[in-house]
Amino acid sequence: xxxxxxxxxxxxxxxxxxxxxxxxxxxxxxxxxxxxxxxxxxxxxxxxxxxxxxxxxxxxxxxxxxxxxxxxxxxxxxxxxxxxxxxxxxxxxxxxxxxxxxxxxxxxxxxxxxxxxxxxxxxxxxxxxxxxxxxxxxxxxxxxxxxxxxxxxxxxxxxxxxxxxxxxxxxxxxxxxxxxxxxxxxxxxxxxxxxxxxxxxxxxxxxxxxxxxxxxxxxxxxxxxxxxxx
Amino acid sequence: xxxxxxxxxxxxxxxxxxxxxxxxxxxxxxxxxxxxxxxxxxxxxxxxxxxxxxxxxxxxxxxxxxxxxxxxxxxxxxxxxxxxxxxxxxxxxxxxxxxxxxxxxxxxxxxxxxxxxxxxxxxxxxxxxxxxxxxxxxxxxxxxxxxxxxxxxxxxxxxxxxxxxxxxxxxxxxxxxxxxxxxxxxxxxxxxxxxxxxxxxxxxxxxxxxxxxxxxxxxxxxxxxxxxxxxxxxxxxxxxxxxxxxxxxxxxxxxxxxxxxxxxxxxxxxxxxxxxxxxxxxxxxxxxxxxxxxxx
Amino acid sequence: xxxxxxxxxxxxxxxxxxxxxxxxxxxxxxxxxxxxxxxxxxxxxxxxxxxxxxxxxxxxxxxxxxxxxxxxxxxxxxxxxxxxxxxxxxxxxxxxxxxxxxxxxxxxxxxxxxxxxxxxxxxxxxxxxxxxxxxxxxxxxxxxxxxxxxxxxxxxxxxxxxxxxxxxxxxxxxxxxxxxxxxxxxxxxxxxxxxxxxxxxxxxxxxxxxxxxxxxxxxxxxxxxxxxxxxxxxxxxxxxxxxxxxxxxxxxxxxxxxxxxxxxxxxxxxxxxxxxxxxxxxxxx
Numbered sequence: 001x002x003x004x005x006x007x008x009x010x011x012x013x014x015x016x017x018x019x020x021x022x023x024x025x026x027x028x029x030x031x032x033x034x035x036x037x038x039x040x041x042x043x044x045x046x047x048x049x050x051x052x053x054x055x056x057x058x059x060x061x062x063x064x065x066x067x068x069x070x071x072x073x074x075x076x077x078x079x080x081x082x083x084x085x086x087x088x089x090x091x092x093x094x095x096x097x098x099x100x101x102x103x104x105x106x107x108x109x110x111x112x113x114x115x116x117x118x119x120x121x122x123x124x125x126x127x128x129x130x131x132x133x134x135x136x137x138x139x140x141x142x143x144x145x146x147x148x149x150x151x152x153x154x155x156x157x158x159x160x161x162x163x164x165x166x167x168x169x170x171x172x173x174x175x176x177x178x179x180x181x182x183x184x185x186x187x188x189x190x191x192x193x194x195x196x197x198x199x200x201x202x203x204x205x206x207x208x209x210x211x212x213x214x215x216x217x218x219x220x221x222x223x224x225x226x227x228x229x230x
Numbered sequence: 231x232x233x234x235x236x237x238x239x240x241x242x243x244x245x246x247x248x249x250x251x252x253x254x255x256x257x258x259x260x261x262x263x264x265x266x267x268x269x270x271x272x273x274x275x276x277x278x279x280x281x282x283x284x285x286x287x288x289x290x291x292x293x294x295x296x297x298x299x300x301x302x303x304x305x306x307x308x309x310x311x312x313x314x315x316x317x318x319x320x321x322x323x324x325x326x327x328x329x330x331x332x333x334x335x336x337x338x339x340x341x342x343x344x345x346x347x348x349x350x351x352x353x354x355x356x357x358x359x360x361x362x363x364x365x366x367x368x369x370x371x372x373x374x375x376x377x378x379x380x381x382x383x384x385x386x387x388x389x390x391x392x393x394x395x396x397x398x399x400x401x402x403x404x405x406x407x408x409x410x411x412x413x414x415x416x417x418x419x420x421x422x423x424x425x426x427x428x429x430x431x432x433x434x435x436x437x438x439x440x441x442x443x444x445x446x447x448x449x450x451x452x453x454x455x456x457x458x459x460x461x462x463x464x465x466x467x468x469x470x471x472x473x474x475x476x477x478x479x480x481x482x483x484x485x486x487x488x489x490x491x492x493x494x495x496x497x498x499x500x501x502x503x504x505x506x507x508x509x510x511x512x513x514x515x516x517x518x519x520x521x522x523x524x525x526x
Numbered sequence: 527x528x529x530x531x532x533x534x535x536x537x538x539x540x541x542x543x544x545x546x547x548x549x550x551x552x553x554x555x556x557x558x559x560x561x562x563x564x565x566x567x568x569x570x571x572x573x574x575x576x577x578x579x580x581x582x583x584x585x586x587x588x589x590x591x592x593x594x595x596x597x598x599x600x601x602x603x604x605x606x607x608x609x610x611x612x613x614x615x616x617x618x619x620x621x622x623x624x625x626x627x628x629x630x631x632x633x634x635x636x637x638x639x640x641x642x643x644x645x646x647x648x649x650x651x652x653x654x655x656x657x658x659x660x661x662x663x664x665x666x667x668x669x670x671x672x673x674x675x676x677x678x679x680x681x682x683x684x685x686x687x688x689x690x691x692x693x694x695x696x697x698x699x700x701x702x703x704x705x706x707x708x709x710x711x712x713x714x715x716x717x718x719x720x721x722x723x724x725x726x727x728x729x730x731x732x733x734x735x736x737x738x739x740x741x742x743x744x745x746x747x748x749x750x751x752x753x754x755x756x757x758x759x760x761x762x763x764x765x766x767x768x769x770x771x772x773x774x775x776x777x778x779x780x781x782x783x784x785x786x787x788x789x790x791x792x793x794x795x796x797x798x799x800x801x802x803x804x805x806x807x808x809x810x811x
Contacts, residue, residue: 006396010404017408031670032372034663035347037405038656039376040398042343043383045619045655049336050387052328069325076329084337093677097362100678102652103341104623106278106630110337114623116298117305118334119588121327122620123504124309126589130501130786131313133494134542135535138793142801147483154487155494156791162495162752163784164556179442187561189488190737192446196453197485199422199738200478203454204461206418213407213414224403225396268634280635313539331620338619343655346674363674409662413714417743421718425742489734492750496593496730498786499751502546502779503592509550516553520772 007219014217053077076117083109154189161186252513258284258522260514261303263295283522303512306504348376426454453481527803530796538793545789546782554781555771560763564756566746567725570698571604572764578697579690580605581613583712584628587620590704590729595624596754596775597727598702602632603768604761606640611686613696615651615672617660617707622653622676645675645684652676658711665693665716694720702727709736713743727753755780 013033020030052073059070083089089108090101104110143149160166166182173181179188215221252260266282266289282289308323341360350357351373354364379398386395428450432443459471460478467475509515514522560568571580582601586594605612612633614625629650633642642648651672654660663671668690674680681687693699693716701724703709709726717724723745728736730750740747748757754776762769771778 002393002396006400009397010400010407013401013404014408014411017405018412021412027666031663031666033405034656034659035670036376036379037402037659038343038654039348040379040383040402041655041657041659042339042347043380045335045339045343047384047386049332050384052332054387066321069321072322072325073329076326077333078329080330080333081336084333085340094362097359099360100362102676103337106626110334111623112294112298113330114334114620116295116302117326118330118620119591119623120302120306120504120507121309121323122331122588123500123591124306125327127497127501127504127592128309128312130497130546131539131542133497134790134793135538137494137790138533138535138538138797141794141797143798147479150480150483151487151490152794154484155491156794158488158491159494159787159791162491162750163780163787164558165784165788167557167559183561188446189484190734192449193453193481193484194488194734195737195740196450197457197481198735199426199454200457200461200481201485202418202735202738203422203458206414206422209410209414210419213411216403216407217411224399268630268638278630278634280630314536335619338622338653339655342619342622342653347654361674361678363678363680405659409658409715413658413718417714417718417739421743422738425738485734489731492730492734494730494787494790495750495752495783498546498783499730499779500590500592501542502550502751502782502786503595505543505546505550505782506779509547516551518553518772518775518778 003222003225006225007222011217011219014213049077049081080110080113083113154193157182157185158189161189258514261296261299261512263292263299264289265292265295266290281521283520299511303508306508310504344380348373348380352377426451452477457481457485527800527807530800531804533800541789541793542786545785549781549785553778555777556781556784558752558755558759558777558780560756560760563740563746564748564753565760566741567601567748568604568746568757568760570723570725570745571601571608571610574608574610574697576609578608578610579613579695580610580698580700581615581693581696582700582702584614584616584621584625585618585701585708585712586624586704586729587618588624591624592779593729593751593754594702594704594727595628596751596779597748597757598624598628599632599775600754600757600761600768601700601702601727601748602628603636603773604757606632606637606642607761607765609640609647610697612648613651613687613690614648616653617657617711618704619653619655625650625652625676645679646686649681649684649686650676657707658715661693661707661711661715665720667692693722696722698722699724700726703732704729705732708732709744713739717743751776751779751783 016026016029016033020026056070056074056077060067060074064070084103087099087101087103087108088110089112090103090105090110091107092098092101094100101108104114141148141152141155143152157166160169161182166186170181170183173184178184212221216224249260262284264282264284264286265279266286268278268280279292305323305326308319311317312320345357345360350361350364351370354367354369358365379401382394383398384395386392428447430444430448430451432440432447434440434443456474456478458478460467460475460482462475465471506516506518510518510521574580582598582605584598602612614629616622616625629648633648644650652675654671656663660671668687669681672681675684675687681690689695699712699716699722701709701712703712703726709724709728709732712724712726716722724743725746725748726736726744727748728750733747733749733753736744736747736749748754755774756776758768758774758776762774767773
């Protein structure tokens with residue numbers, strides 16, 4: 001019972017969406033399902049935030065290793081949540097509706113936190129990867145066999161071809177043979193070889209997604225419900 | 231004090247002296263933000279501000295944004311400090327990132343999702359304080375469905391009864407399965423096969439053989455078919471089929487090589503933009519956008 | 527060669543820092559030439575009749591801003607120069623402030639002389655949760671998804687959107703995309719089923735995956751920071767004001783890119799030399 005009703009819910013929701021593709025009259029049902037889905041997507045953010053809060057509270061109360069950083073997380077969380085929900089510092093456009101402004105209007109506290117905390121932190125965290133890619137390039141890429149050599153040679157051509165270095169290195173190649181210059185080879189690699197490889201991967205994934213979706217809708221795959229009784 | 235700590239101590243003092251020099255002793259200083267009023271986009275809107283050059287007669291120093299630049303620079307350097315080794319500054323910045331990002335998403339989910347799509351639908355008159363466009367609208371009782379499902383989803387937080395959350399979870403998974411089944415088959419399967427059905431011999435407009443166009447199409451078709459052959463594991467990759475699958479592997483290696491090169495490119499671009507923030511917005515060592523001078 | 531094999535990775539990090547920092551501090555510039563895939567996007571925006579309706583979706587957050595913000599700026603500038611009407615939105619919660627920043631920078635500040643009016647020349651729909659479901663819904667009905675804009679103004683009350691019903695009303699869709707949801711979903715739920723022209727700007731990581739959609743489902747692609755640089759050059763060739771260095775964020779970032787790419791190639795070669803030397807130096811059993 002605990003897995004039959006969820007399966008029926010999944011099957012009905014999915015079938016309505018599929019039906020809407022073929023039957024225009026069913027599109028309003030699909031729109032309704034879409035709206036409910038979006039509410040749940042928003043609630044998922046709340047669920048995630050609440051989970052993070054609970055975990056960090058547990059860490060602090062148990063005085064686990066690094067509980068000080070858990071406290072920093074919690075304080076950052078509470079402050080950002082508080083100023084965002086209360087719309088602190090949001091300019092009032094309509095005195096009749098002082099709460100109507102956007103929660104992250106420029107100049108508001110939430111905007112400040114986004115601009116000067118969230119933005120630099122997230123951007124820098126991703127920027128760190130440039131260094132690790134460099135380190136990996138030195139330590140991991142080895143010409144072990146023909147396949148690895150092909151991969152690396154392609155990478156060299158594309159790395160050069162996507163900068164001015166490629167143009168300079170093959171500046172002497174006549175225009176009628178420009179396809180054999182490094183930028184020309186890069187275009188061929190991306191437009192022919194990469195396209196062919198990516199297309200094959202794409203077709204494979206599409207078949208996989210379609211098969212998984214069918215399994216979910218037919219109730220063959222119920223693993224998303226988790227283990228346990230059912 | 232060991233040698234490493236001594237070196238770092240000296241480096242920190244030198245960096246501090248440099249910052250003090252830049253901030254106090256140079257003509258323009260560093261890390262300041264000036265604003266000026268912007269032309270209003272909407273009539274009767276409250277005044278908005280845009281970045282201004284320090285020498286603009288309308289410009290005024292913005293203390294919150296100036297502090298923000300320094301705070302952002304501190305967080306940026308704290309994250310980069312992990313490259314040397316794990317340290318409390320990095321841990322602090324990481325903890326702030328987790329807290330701020332989770333809360334930011336929650337706030338976005340509340341004001342952009344739950345208020346207009348749930349509360350505003352069920353009780354428009356009561357929610358018009360936050361969303362005046364809801365005034366004079368009548369309730370939509372279908373909103374009770376997502377309300378109940380939301381409550382069930384939040385039951386995951388309870389010590390017992392988490393299984394109740396399976397119902398909304400099933401709804402999410404079922405909806406995804408439905409929309410993806412069709413879209414993947416349409417855009418990523420049928421359309422990709424259609425895109426691959428191209429003439430093997432290409433003629434140009436003058437009716438002559440377009441050699442490069444023909445080679446290109448042949449290479450494309452061979453590549454797609456051989457790569458697909460490689461992914462088909464129900465047949466042993468032996469004999470002629472093995473040769474085809476091997477050609478597929480070469481295509482895939484070229485594909486991965488190109489992806490690696492692109493990934494490198496992307497990561498460097500992100501790093502360059504952070505460095506530009508430090509050099510331009512904070513240290514004022516460069517001014518590529520002409521924000522402070524007419525050097526360009 | 528033992529020192530090479532034992533090289534502390536922090537020397538590699540330092541070399542990467544120098545490879546990017548020195549070209550930035552010296553303000554080095556390298557020439558760029560637009561490639562056909564970028565020109566396909568440029569030519570489409572250029573050839574649309576003035577005042578066409580263009581939807582730009584900012585499907586990225588701060589994590590990809592370094593790559594994608596220059597693209598967004600260049601595309602918006604081009605649309606403004608052609609006086610196209612802009613409908614702006616985002617599928618990413620942290621993309622919302624980036625939409626506002628682009629509006630302030632381009633529409634309000636740079637194009638102040640053009641007198642663009644909110645609701646007449648451009649509209650910001652903001653963010654709605656739901657990822658690709660948002661695209662699927664607006665493919666059918668804008669009002670269902672966005673009864674109001676980001677500032678809670680009813681779409682019916684804004685001249686630009688009063689007659690807007692669905693995505694099919696758009697002359698061009700543009701997704702500036704860093705991942706999921708992004709260009710793939712715009713192809714799957716908008717350009718493929720509705721046959722609306724779609725142009726994309728993509729991060730370097732995502733760009734190679736978009737090539738199979740060209741030309742049937744995508745008319746062109748601005749791939750990574752180089753795509754942005756090429757677009758800026760194309761814009762500068764037609765509108766000379768935009769060939770000024772300060773108008774070319776993407777071009778400026780290509781000089782550090784050049785040196786960092788050379789460093790990566792050098793590191794791969796050095797790494798292989800170290801590995802080969804180990805093989806030769808190892809005593810044979």
